[in-house]
Amino acid sequence: xxxxxxxxxxxxxxxxxxxxxxxxxxxxxxxxxxxxxxxxxxxxxxxxxxxxxxxxxxxxxxxxxxxxxxxxxxxxxxxxxxxxxxxxxxxxxxxxxxxxxxxxxxxxxxxxxxxxxx
Amino acid sequence: xxxxxxxxxxxxxxxxxxxxxxxxxxxxxxxxxxxxxxxxxxxxxxxxxxxxxxxxxxxxxxxxxxxxxxxxxxxxxxxxxxxxxxxxxxxxxxxxxxxxxxxxxxxxxxxxxxxxxxxxxxxxxxxxxxxxxxxxxxxxxxxxxxxxxxxxxxxxxxxxxxxxxxxxxxxxxxxxxxxxxxxxxxxxxxxxxxxxxxxxxxxxxxxxxx
Numbered sequence: 001x002x003x004x005x006x007x008x009x010x011x012x013x014x015x016x017x018x019x020x021x022x023x024x025x026x027x028x029x030x031x032x033x034x035x036x037x038x039x040x041x042x043x044x045x046x047x048x049x050x051x052x053x054x055x056x057x058x059x060x061x062x063x064x065x066x067x068x069x070x071x072x073x074x075x076x077x078x079x080x081x082x083x084x085x086x087x088x089x090x091x092x093x094x095x096x097x098x099x100x101x102x103x104x105x106x107x108x109x110x111x112x113x114x115x116x117x118x
Numbered sequence: 119x120x121x122x123x124x125x126x127x128x129x130x131x132x133x134x135x136x137x138x139x140x141x142x143x144x145x146x147x148x149x150x151x152x153x154x155x156x157x158x159x160x161x162x163x164x165x166x167x168x169x170x171x172x173x174x175x176x177x178x179x180x181x182x183x184x185x186x187x188x189x190x191x192x193x194x195x196x197x198x199x200x201x202x203x204x205x206x207x208x209x210x211x212x213x214x215x216x217x218x219x220x221x222x223x224x225x226x227x228x229x230x231x232x233x234x235x236x237x238x239x240x241x242x243x244x245x246x247x248x249x250x251x252x253x254x255x256x257x258x259x260x261x262x263x264x265x266x267x268x269x270x271x272x273x274x275x276x277x278x279x280x281x282x283x284x285x286x287x288x289x290x291x292x293x294x295x296x297x298x299x300x301x302x303x304x305x306x307x308x309x310x311x312x313x314x315x316x317x318x319x320x321x322x323x324x325x326x327x328x
Contacts, residue, residue, distance in 0.1 A: 014207065014210070014211075015211075016208075016211060018207075019204055019207035019208065019211070020204075022204075022207075023200070023203070023204040023207075026200055026203075027200065030193075030196055030197075030200065030315075030318075033319065033323055034189065034193050034196075034323070037189065037323045037326055037327060038189050038190075038193075045327050048327060049324060049327055052319055052323050052324070053319060053320075055319075056315050056316065056319035056320075059315050060312050060315055060316075063203075063308060063311060063312045063315070064312070067203055067207065067308040067311070068305060068308050068309070068312075075149065075150045075153070078150055079150065079153050082153065082154055082157050083157065085157075086157040086160050086161065089161060089164070090160065090161065090164040093161070093164045093165060093168050094164060094167060094168050094171060096168075097168035097169075097171060097172055098168065098171045098172060101172040
């Protein structure tokens, strides 16, 4: 294998179709959450929050597939495996922090209210 | 047939390590290594998102997201970053066809979209600070500036890297080394767009719902 020869497999680049499909999906998946929040399309705030998080998750997957070109085959599976491992850590970090601190907050609450009494 | 296979197995001694190192192509593991760097960067952002998730509602009597955020501006900002993602993709396609000029033009357009994103973000920051919503005002604002500012710093360094590569492919053309570098930056650039999806969803849109 000479120095000038390409050593990287072509599958990692994606095609025009990949980028255009990914872009159009991203535009849709971005526009709908903004419309939901700015247009007050739904009464329930919880329903809107649930929907925009779902749209964000789908758009992240869209980006990983169409822009980052991650598939089960890239780098013999190590790319996907390290991604899944990272996602597990991300979920533990996010859910764990918010959960623990939420309970800490609600346990501190009576004390705070006591101090605010006249 | 099975017997012949079995004897072949027995004949070769079991080796637990390789004495002669097999050949590694130059830069052959760079892409996976850079990917693992991105995963570690992802953890940095996860910690900052967690910090924002914990502190984001602590206003200390100061301004709340609803008083500060301008959603139409955030929508424009988001589209800048999204457009820069597809133009970077087009520069990668030009690179594959060995078109140095077209690659550089698409990279330049990507840099302009990136700079527009940063300009809007800095405008937003100066506007907020001008209104007294500085990082030291409340826990919400500290975590907000840390998270969004770190993302902005990543975009800044991405643009510096991008301009460097524009010069390099101008000097050397699309060599194997330059192709590898452009592919690393491609991962970095698209990764930043993914982080931004989290930012506009959890910080801006969820902030306006509070």
